[in-house]
Amino acid sequence: MNRIERILEGFDPVSNGLDEDFVLTKLTGMKGCGCKVPRNVLLQLLQTFKTDLVINNDEVDIGLDSCVIPLRHPGLRLVQTTDFFYPLIDDPYIMGRVTCANVLSDLYAMGVSECDNMLMLLAVAIDLNEKQRDIVVPLFIQGFKDAADEAGTKIRGGQTVRCPWLLLGGVATSVAHESEIIKVDQAVPGDVLILTKPIGGQVAVNSYEWIKKKNGKIEELNLEIPKIEKAFKQVCEQMSRLNRNAAKLLHKYDAHSSTDVTGFGLLGHAENLARVQKQPMEFIIEKLPIIEYMDEIADKMIAKGGEGFKLYQGTSAETSGGLLIAMSEENAKKYIAELSSLDNAPAWIIGKVTAKTTDSSIARILPDAVRISVPSHI
């Protein structure tokens, strides 16, 4: 059974030897990127590193998603990233794939498509009994490994401890020639912005949780369960899809800037990327590709006085989201055509780059941004 077939079939605990009511996402109090120490707190806590841990510094080049370190060996850079978090879906196998894809994504965001080594980080929840552990952990590892195989890399180290929560993560490292790394600070006015996966992941994962939890949210918002289930499969597919082809094509089509969209949401990462440009630029988002039906859920939540996961503000968290890229319009069209055929999934031009004036923001979503409802392609 391949990745897509497995997602479409869904995870059945019983046929995997687990009890009917076994739910992986119960093994954590926080899901996916929701576990991160808030950005402002983190920056405060990391003051100590002010000279070491730098973004946009000459010494480390521009390490936006990964750190990039000049080595003692001429022309070579160490490109490295780590990520760990907690389960946000119930199939341990797909969760393993998502974890691996999410770790690799920060290399891919910098155009580095060859990962030389991965480490797997794992904390096994102490609430798992031995039987559960011996089912869940190998499934997770298999998923992680299959994703690494697909990425042409291997896992050759790691650490495994016990912990109250199931913690999943990894380290991806590439020793790359400087030419393998995309310069991320070269956006120019007239560039367009590409997004390679739709947003709405947090809405999909959470609304699917409401079904499982039977917490009344489905009824309260009058939601259609089959549509949520379909969106959940869609987000599982895109979270477990590697951004590797997207990374390779950055070189072919001369990307001027790129990052991946994860915990800070589309606008958060657009801001991060705009901020590091050599010339002051504004990134303007004119279109919002959204996983089908997730916009309706957000609308209904907002109608009831909620924030709708801040989906339209662009700060709804994505896990293993797509790349956000600036390149010329002509190349963008070719990039999208080629990527879509390779990945069998759409990508979009969602905005443009303009010169920043004193008054303009560094990144914004137009108030009348067009919403594109993206149906599942699986």
Added chain:
Amino acid sequence: MNRIERILEGFDPVSNGLDEDFVLTKLTGMKGCGCKVPRNVLLQLLQTFKTDLVINNDEVDIGLDSCVIPLRHPGLRLVQTTDFFYPLIDDPYIMGRVTCANVLSDLYAMGVSECDNMLMLLAVAIDLNEKQRDIVVPLFIQGFKDAADEAGTKIRGGQTVRCPWLLLGGVATSVAHESEIIKVDQAVPGDVLILTKPIGGQVAVNSYEWIKKKNGKIEELNLEIPKIEKAFKQVCEQMSRLNRNAAKLLHKYDAHSSTDVTGFGLLGHAENLARVQKQPMEFIIEKLPIIEYMDEIADKMIAKGGEGFKLYQGTSAETSGGLLIAMSEENAKKYIAELSSLDNAPAWIIGKVTAKTTDSSIARILPDAVRISVPSHI
């Protein structure tokens, strides 16, 4: 205040802005290396990697403590290791130093003294209130950073999440020329075994916990608190001491084999090292350098029917322990003399290497092994 002064002074929560009863080690249910998934369980769970995650395989060279990966670039190897665990002492600053020293130790064990990059891994305990967090985390980071500075490396990435337990760790990576890496499988009969830090760390840390917990153990075993407190400072010093000089001298004195002594204890790591030798060898341990008074505690526990932390069996866990090295006797004496003067701390010849016969073990501690009581040098 330098590292030694700080250890000698001890950690006072109040003068650090914390409540009198604040105890860092309460932020975890498991201490130090005790959190590891047991080795046999782990090997079972890692079956999936049988072709990838290999010890003693041509492709990854002999990656005993770190993985060693041939790169796409001629002559270069990626040497990488990760470790994370939970606090086992109460001073967050010293704990940061211990964490960093422990991560680096697996590079040093392979003779790699130049670390090109570190990542810091941190899960902030959800039980910490904001005030505690803003005191404890910066102290931890400062300790980690100071140790990295001392190691001539920098921390340029990492991940920070929230978790029920305070999880501390890191990743150390070196892109090294193959000549920088010690061959670990070259032990020959006649070699002696060197140990660069005494054992007994687990006894010291745990007996110190008994004092804090007031759990009656001190009275039951009729122990002398000042001696335990002294041993605790001694173990804090040695856990926070880098094995970097020990690593550099491996090259100068032509070490035939080396590893670091951590979670599996002296005998466990001696077995791991003996097992990977090119020619079948037996590692025989004739002397046990033990932190002063820790042998008496073990004796008293054994007299009461306990196992004494399996100190004499050689499986008592060490955190950030010393290097265990095989080299010629002549070189060993010089190695110890030079290392002792650099680190201002003793090291010992503790045994010998002989050819393995069909009947012999791969590693053992002689039943009449001489115990060396090692007083604190700070």
